[in-house]
Amino acid sequence: MVDSEPLVIHGLNKTFNIGQTSLKVLSHINLRVEQGEFITVIGPSGCGKSTLLKVIAGLDGEYDGVVKIGREEIHKPGVDKGFIFQEHRLFPWLTVEDNIAADLSLRNPLVREKVRDLIRLVHLEGFEKSFPRQLSGGMAQRVAIARALLRDPKVLLMDEPFAALDAFTRAHMQDVLLDIWEQNKTTMILVTHDIDEAVVLAQRVVIMSAKPGTIRSVVPVDIPHPRKRSSNEFLEVRRDVLAQLETHMLQHTEQ
Template sequence: MTAKLRIEDLTHTFKGTQDIDVLDGLSITIRDGEFVTLLGPSGSGKSTIFNLIGGLIEPDQGDIFIDGKRVNGTRGNISYLPQQDSLLPWRTIEDNLVLVQEINGSVDRKRARKWLKRAGLGGYEDSYPNTLSGGMRQRVAFIRSLLSPQQLMLLDEPFGALDELTRLDMQDWLLKMWETDRRSVLFITHSIEEAIYMSDRILILSDKPAKIIKEIQVPFERPRHHDITLEDTFTKLRREIYLLLREGDSQ
């Protein structure tokens, strides 16, 4: 598979009364159709990495390539799904879905309704966000991301605000939707179990200034079911990652 995202030797420091070194020579490659997760201590720079990829800030050193094109400091190259759904309360569900299409100048309401039906939300086109549950709103937000033309998706703890049962349900749902439209995904979570369950690869970050201390290839085949969380291989991998995170947090 070819590289969808390539980060080379990324270094970044936040300047202020006391400079904070956030990234230290970070390099990452994500291939077409791959689901990769970043795991690291709180404050280790995961969101900064997303901001750099999205062009909101520029790195002090290093380069970011998407589809082989250097994109340092440029926007509009990625699809982004944050922890909060960010749906506009005054727009209907369908109007929220086509918002990205409006920005890109090509609205396809038929496609939006098709994806809503596929997501189990058929009949909610004219509803407003405040009438939907948290899980339903996150489904809408994810479908909105799929309707954008960018083939690289950054998912920043999209299930963090959900209760545990809804979170497990959303994990299965998102993987099912992703299987039908395999875009390249870079995923942030603080849950070791979620990282193992969702990912093809997991990148373990040290505390800041962040660097990758280990890359883990997840051994489970797709499609996945939550029964794998009971397997010995899953338990051993979870323990290995836990110890790596403890090690990274102490560096």
């Protein structure tokens, strides 16, 4: 039996030094994400959502406090942390299967088999030899997701990965992502500005307020998948998240 390896953030503070000025962007962040949990993070622009993801990913190791997965503190990138950006960032000169393999060789039978499994997982059978220019935006992001999953990361971090997609493709990609999560049970943390997206995906919605970024509240979403956006349960949670966002923004404006 594999020991549970939760992500634990305790007393996280992050400051950027710009010339002679210090700008505190994250303040007293405390959060525990259980292994296999899916959470979304939402808040106003400038509240430090992306910075929080980069700290968890090890892309920004200069901070105060504790950020760890299991017993291992995070201060640098590693294969145990997958990261997906808003842009797919595929290599245009590589095919789908080569982009997923990244720096590993498809000549290795184990790599080739894993890439084949991931292509099935993200529903891209038949596009193995295609180049990024031949893919739609949603398909390109599916390649990016598969690439991030290649080394079986303990946590998959996503910074508004569907923001540039049209509404229909975005909804489809949310379904694809849920399907992947339900099959793999990878711990997932997704940053979004979209309240519906936050509620339709997550087991918990983390709400942040800005300047400096702080976790103001965490809303549980106890609705079974698949979730209907028109259901009373969904609309009730959506109203709760929206009301808390508006309250925090109003409090910030009055300060």
